[in-house]
Amino acid sequence: MIRVGPSGWAGQGLFATETIPAGTRVLPYQGERISKAESQRRKANGNNYIFRLNYAWDIDGSSLENTARYLNHSCEPNCRAEIDRETIWLVAERTIPPGEELCFNYGFDLSDYERFPCRCKARVCCGYMLAREFWGQIPQPRGEGTFSAWGEGSDRE
Numbered sequence: 811m812i813r814v815g816p817s818g819w820a821g822q823g824l825f826a827t828e829t830i831p832a833g834t835r836v837l838p839y840q841g842e843r844i845s846k847a848e849s850q851r852r853k854a855n856g857n858n859y860i861f862r863l864n865y866a867w868d869i870d871g872s873s874l875e876n877t878a879r880y881l882n883h884s885c886e887p888n889c890r891a892e893i894d895r896e897t898i899w900l901v902a903e904r905t906i907p908p909g910e911e912l913c914f915n916y917g918f919d920l921s922d923y924e925r926f927p928c929r930c931k932a933r934v935c936c937g938y939m940l941a942r943e944f945w946g947q948i949p950q951p952r953g954e955g956t957f958s959a960w961g962e963g964s965d966r967e
Contacts, residue, residue, distance in 0.1 A: 812836065812877070812912065819929045820882040823911045830906040836889060839878040839898040841871035861891075861898055869898060883939045884913035886932035891917075917941035923948060 811830060817823030830836060839861050844852070849860050849868040859872040859879050871879045878900055881889065888906050891914055892899045900914060916939045918926055926939040936945040 814877065814880050817882055817911060819931050822880050823882050823913070824877065824880045826906045826908050826910050826912060828908050830902045830912075832902050832904045834902045835892075835899045836902055836912065837878050837900055839869055839871050839891070839900060840876045841869045841873055843867050843896075844870050863893065863896070863898060882911070882913050882930070883916040883928060884930040884932050885915065885928060885935040885942075886930070887914040888912060889914040915939075915941065920944050920947060 811826065811828055812824050813827050814822055815825050841859070841861075843863065844860075844867065846866065846868065849870070852870060853860055857870065857872055859870060859876070861869045861871055863869050873879075878898075881900060888903050888910065889900045889912050890903050892901050900912070902912075906912065913930070916926075918939050919941065923938045923940055923944070928935055928937055928939050936942075936948065938948065940948070
């Protein structure tokens with residue numbers, strides 16, 4: 811149903827090899843279950859594959875066996891993350907045609923948001939890997955490269 815290949819905006823990505831109907835559980839985000847303290851330690855050492863599971867635990871998805879680690883961020887995602895007990899599933903938000911790159915919104919908060927610029931090239935993009943609920947709380951970019959998250963006139967397509 812999916813393959814890893816070069817992304818149009820961020821290194822490697824995951825692509826549909828067949829039509830994926832809306833609501834399909836595409837794949838789980840797999841990895842070692844770690845405490846919040848261990849999660850913070852690993853993040854401080856540059857691990858970008860930590861995914862929040864619940865209030866006490868996170869998943870370290872850095873293992874190469876975790877195919878879901880290749881999903882890139884997008885401000886217009888075609889997948890979403892759903893947590894079902896102890897499993898994080900990546901689920902198709904809409905029908906995804908063969909060849910389309912799978913992506914989801916990483917949903918970062920405002921903490922150090924400027925360290926996480928977005929390169930998704932989406933029609934609507936806030937410029938950072940932020941949860942949509944925070945888009946109105948960041949300054950509007952100026953000049954070239956402005957994003958349509960603030961209305962018409964975007965030159966980012």
